[in-house]
Amino acid sequence: MEDILVNLGKQLKRIRVNKNLSLKQVAEMSDVSIGLISKIENFRTTPSLPVLLKIMQSLEIDLSELNLTSNNTAPYILIRKGEGTIEDREDSVGLEYTFLFSDNISESNLRTYIVNVKKDVYREPISTDAKEIIYVIQGKLNYIINDEVIVLEAGDTLFFDGSIPHAVQNIYNETASMLKMYMIQKYPY
Known part of the structure; x- marks a missing residue:
């Protein structure tokens, strides 16, 4: 969706x-x-x-x-295996973002991705307007938050304020996969 x-x-x-x-x-x-x-x-x-x-x-x-409508009409969101959409991200070379879904949740908008981080990739620090949740599905990678390196392995979950500059790095032997969720605060209009 x-x-x-x-x-x-x-x-x-x-x-x-x-x-x-x-x-x-x-x-x-x-x-x-x-x-x-x-x-x-x-x-x-x-x-x-x-x-x-x-x-x-x-x-x-x-x-x-511009089309400013939502295309979700069902009371649930179901994403079957392989149905995600790969997005081209100019600022994240070496990372493959597969868009799964997005939905409004209370005062936030939730976006969920599967992100594959290839071996020998380092993405420079960025910041977002979101709270972020990462769940490592497979492999191992480094997440850098304010110069602190956090080693994440399969099964680890990381939740943080995305406004803090953060980077991702894979110095390990295989591509790492993670489930990544952004909860973006809605602005009152």
Whole structure:
């Protein structure tokens, strides 16, 4: 299932790419940082209305051109084996994000992924507007939070505030797989 925010991020990225615009170009035209645009496109944050409007103006699109509806009509979410969607993440080379589902939960939006971290990968520290939960399914990897290296192995669970800069590293002999959930705080409008 895709919620409205995931759908919005995908649409903005698709339009930007179809217009052959880089993140830098859109950032310069909209006066919004490259990092914030990337976070919006990669579902790591929710844009404020003024920021969304600036990006839309730089892309020369109207609100009516965007699909702002949710496609979930069932009272439950079922994801069968292999049904996830692999997402292209420009800021996470060597990591494969498979989108499983997203749903609204009380004051937060929940997004869930399976992330495969290949051997010899290091992703630079980033921050998100979410509380994050990681469950290691297989393998071993390092999660770095504020310069502290936490070694995670299959069966370990890590919960943390994603606004704290964090990185992931796999220096071990095999690809590690983890279930990763983001609980993004909704902003009152």
